[in-house]
Amino acid sequence: MTMIIRGGTVVNADRAFRADVMTFGDKIVAVGENLEAPHSARVIDAHGQYVMPGGIDTHTHMNLPFMGTVTQDDFFTGTAAGLAGGTTTIMDFVIPSPQQSLLEAFHTWRGWAQKAAGDYTFHVAVTWWDDSVREEMGILVRDHGVNSFKHFMAYKNAIMADDETLVNSFRRALELGAIPTVHAENGELVFQLQQDLLRRGLTGPSSHPLSRPPAVEAEAANRAITIAGVLNTPLYIVHVSCAESLEAIARARANGQRVYGEALAGHLVIDDSVYRSADPEFAAGHVMSPPFRSKHHQAALWHGLQAGNLHTTATDHCTFCAAQKAAGKDDFTKIPNGCGGVEERMAVVWDAGVNTGRLTPSEFVRVTSANAAQIFNMYPRKGVIAVGSDADIVVWDPEGTRTISAKTQHAKGGFNVFEGRTVRGIPSTTMAAGKVVFDRGVLMAEEGAGRYVERPAFVPVSAKS
Template structure:
């Protein structure tokens, strides 16, 4: 897992399960593409990421081809999740093509973003059933989109148009509700479920309850939710406040500590970033209306450092746990282990050399992302990635990147990860337990 030498440790390269590079969203496109976002990742010790393919006019194949083009300039390994934004027979057929021919083993359903990405319960049920039959993992963005729409109207009526209105319009109760609903529908279908960017105690407690009952539910907190609170949204400077706008929102103080505790005790399993960055000019699209601020924060470069400082340096987790939540568990969930997420004979040589005694400082002026802001700006901590090695090649050393566009590889992810173990048995048990249909005799009329 890790080897000690002098003061540094050798660890498996990080895998970020949740990024959005070159994504068209809310009338603009994220500023980091597959080269700049990946360069930032490598500088921060992450050697693979999984990005979300957004369908084109509902078509998965067209979406996949568009993302293949976007990723031509990649400089590190990447995989794809696929978002499902509408439902019909052709989407169902295309899901099979994605799983069997394109190396995709996860599909994401948005319960939020009414009028653009949001799907209803009927579609979610169809999607869960289809995922189950294909051995693909269903992922959800869990917020009640109908209620958020109401909350947004409420804020505008109150004259609250600034970034703070974003947090106030979509409180944690709406994340808890959607998380509970998704978990229960997944139980009804009997298929594993992955909850992306768990931002609140409300959502975390639903996941905890389901896991205690034996249900296969994975919870993914993101770095911003683990280390920040929502105070920045009240900053009098619009550009500063707007940079913190993401969904679900960063919560008030207290949620961050609770999410850290849940991660340290295994209630939550791995850490992503939801790296989805817009510069201050793009964020200013919502200068008069928080509903028009493109949602998203950074994290792809900062994740490995901040998780170490917040979780290992503070004594909440061990180095072994650190490797698990930043790399190994992601590789297992998405069926890449032991090719990824391990330092073993036959594994890809994606390795970082990490110095626990060195310190880092995060700044928008020195980071490798193309954006001009950083939600972790000014933050200092212990633990620094000194060297990043990808496939045996040194790509980051002495604070210098040596990356070539086009050197990254697309990594296919096979279906039926360990989360599907035993599903067929529990289905059979359910069928045999029904004691139905009951044979009834017709009483003479």
């Protein structure tokens, strides 16, 4: 079916311009003023609105088994919520257990994702190392379109990767034309600080940020950057939350390293006062890692986005209900780590970024879709309004408002870290693969309509496979 979006202002990462956008099937087929369309074409009126590439959330966890439980959102409910917020592609994580085959875990996640309503792709975590992991990394890149590998520097006695694993995996990624990514926190320090707090009887959720201060993140970020620098591999650091980590990234980039940083929407607007709430259920609802930081760090993250040292915005969408969070009511280390946000990211970043003058509309597109598509080799299929690109499009009403609430969200879990925040600038229509999936408050997501996105390797340094 032919669709035409008329009268809007197209916003790409490089420029904004007045144009109609026509789609046929799942592709954009024309961009220009006063386009002629078949009489049978469906017309979407975008006058007074922006027409932007659908958002790419570089960091989600749907259907994740974690800390003895499983997230509330599966791949259908999570991607459907994303579509309602203008996000048309998610990058989720395959996380093998220690000693588990990477390929076995990958196929498990692919099975879970069959019900996705929006497009999806995977980072694959390296949680242990031997020759079989090395071989399977090659198979994932060559046969399954995986070009990024995740390394958790935290979660001791679970999925933490030690330095030997980091070095071996980074080197292998470089050979394959893939990019290593890291969760940067010093897992040993976190563990020791947690034990110290518990011994002192400080068992509530207010202890969570005390066990993960900025210094433990900064140390791990610096270590990962140093390893990448020695091996001459690029590096992507997920959920950068503090000024010290940002400084490490900026310093490395100034020295010519290819280091990329990701900021979470929550870290940009929520501060650590949430952990001091008199309501332990409210405080536990905000437990995620790294934790929310002080306003000083929020300001630094915005500066990082503005200066180009942070490149993407994400959510780390990982939803747990109050009953699941209550597993840690007597021991904060047992609170399942995770918060939602896939539905809210775009509007929160627009409201706190564009409406305040911190970001231009084109910079907004850069940090919500275009950079992600380029860093992870999905561009120009994703991340741009252009002929030949996927018809993943959000028509954005800059004057539309929404008051965020768990009562009206599409995501599961019954809690929203942005509760009560009124945002100005929301999607009026979302198209995914050429179909209207959200229109003026009505969600029309279809289970199983999402497609797996293969991401080709970059030019490898070595021909080894």
